[in-house]
Amino acid sequence: MIQLFRVSKEYGRFRHALADVTCTIERGEFVFLTGPSGAGKSTFLKLLFRDEPPTSGQILVNGRNIGVLPASQIPYFRRSVGVVFQDFKLIRRKSVFENIAFVQNVLGLSRAEQKRRAYQVLKRVGLHHQMNAFPDELSGGEQQRVAIARAIVNEPTLLLADEPTGNLDPVLSEEIMRLFLEINIRGTTVLVATHDFDLIRRMGKRVLSLDRGRLRDAPLRRESAPSAVREAPFLPLG
C-alpha cells in the first residue's frame, strides 16, 4: 500500500528533516508514527499526501510514485487521502456541512447527494445534529470530529492524522482514537502521528519511530501483521 524507499527530505543544505527512510505500511494497517518534536513526523505525513516532494527516494502509494506526480495531478491524488490536522484546519466562514461537502461541491455533486454523504459521516462521528453549525460554535473535540468527518467523506483508502489529539483532553483523545479504530476496521489504512506514548501503549498497534529524521526500531511495537484482519486491540473506553 505505502512504500518508502530511501526517502530523504532536506530544507536547505543543512537541515535534514528525513534521512534515508525506508518502510512499508500494508493495506488496512493501523500504524502510529512517533518521535520527539522535530523528529520529522509532520514531514513524513506531508510527503505522504504530497504537500511537499521528497528531496530523494521514492514514495509509492498504491503503486504510484507520488514524488514525481505532476502538479496538475496532485489535487486528484489528495482526494484519495484523508488528512486530519492538529489544528483541525476548518474553514471558519463555512458551516460544518459546507466544510465536509467542499470537494463534492467543487465536483458539482447535487446538493441532496452532498447532504446525504455529509449526514452519513457526521452520524459516524456523532455530530449529525450540528450540520449547520459553524466551527467557532463547536468545542475542540467537536471540531476535531468534524475534521475527521471531512477526511473520510470521500471514502479514502488512506487516512493520515497529524497529532490529532494534541489539543484535546484524555477523554476526548480516546474518543477520537476510537473513531480512527472504527475507520480502520472498515478497511482504511490509518497512520497517526503522535508523541502520546500512553495512547500508543493502550492501542497496541504497530509503531514507526522517528528520531532526528531517521527511522529506528520501535520499542513499543507489539504486532507486525496488518491490524485490519485482527480483532480490535485493548482500548479502555468505558
Added chain:
Amino acid sequence: MVKPRYIFGEAWSIARSGARQTLLAVGLIALSLYVPALFALLSRNLGRLSSDAEAPAAVITLDPAADRREIARKVAEDPRVREVRIVSSDAALARFRRAYPELGAALGDLKEAPFPPTIEVRVRPAAARGAGTAIAAAARAWPGVEVAESEEEIGRRFADGVRIVRAAGLALGGVLVLAAILSVASAIRLALDLHRDEIEIMRLMGATETAVRAPFWLHATGEGLAGGTLALLLLYATFRLGVSYLARTPHPVLSMFWGSFLDWRGAALMPLIGAAAGLFGSMISLTRRT
C-alpha cells in the same frame, strides 16, 4: 471541471464573509477610478472645443437692424475671403445649446436673444498672415457694424494650447489609470490576505488551482465592477453639482470645461475598466505560491 454554481456560490460567500473588507475594496477602487475619470471628463470637453469647426479669422458683430446680407456681400468681395457665414441670434443660441446642453437650458427663460447677430469670416489658406485683422479693421467703418474683431491669432494660440493640454492630459490620464489598476490590485491583495488560510486548506483538501482561484477572480471582478460603477455615479454627481453651480454663477472659463458629460461609451468604460482591473489585480495577487 469546476462547476459555475460552485464558483458563483463561493464568490458570494467570500464577499459576505468579509463584508467590511469588500466595501472597503469597492470604495478604494471607486476613488482610484474617480480621479482619472474626472480628468477624462475635462479632457473630453477640452477636446470638443478643439475639434469644433475651424475658427473664423474675424467676427463682425452687427446691429440687429443692420442689413446682414449687404454687409456679408461687401465682405465676400475681398479676394482673401474664402467663406462668409451669417449667424443669427437664434442660430447662435442653438449653437450654444448644442455645445453646452446642460448650460444651454439655463438660457431658456430669457425673453431677449442673448447673442447678437454676427458674420463669421474665414480666409483662404493662401491669404497672408494678418488678413483677418485687416478685414476686421475695414469692417469697423461700415454702417451697421457694432464690433469687428480678428480671431486669427487667438484661434491659433487656443488651438495650440488645446493640443498641448490634451497631449499632457492623455499622458497624465494614462499614468492615473495605471495607478488605479495598481490600487485595485492592492485592494484585492488585502482581501486575499484574509482568506490565505482557507486557500491553503482548500488545496490540502484536493481543490484544483482553478477551483481555488476562480471564486476569488470572480469576487475581485465583481468588486472592480461595483467600484467602477460607484466611480461613475460619483462622477455624474460631481458633474451635476458643477452644472447646477455654473447655471447659478456662470463662469467664462469653467463653463467651457464643464459643458457635457461622458457619452455612453465613455460611461460604460468605467465599470469595465474597474472589472478588468479587479480581475487583473486578483490574477497577479493569487499566484500558485499564495
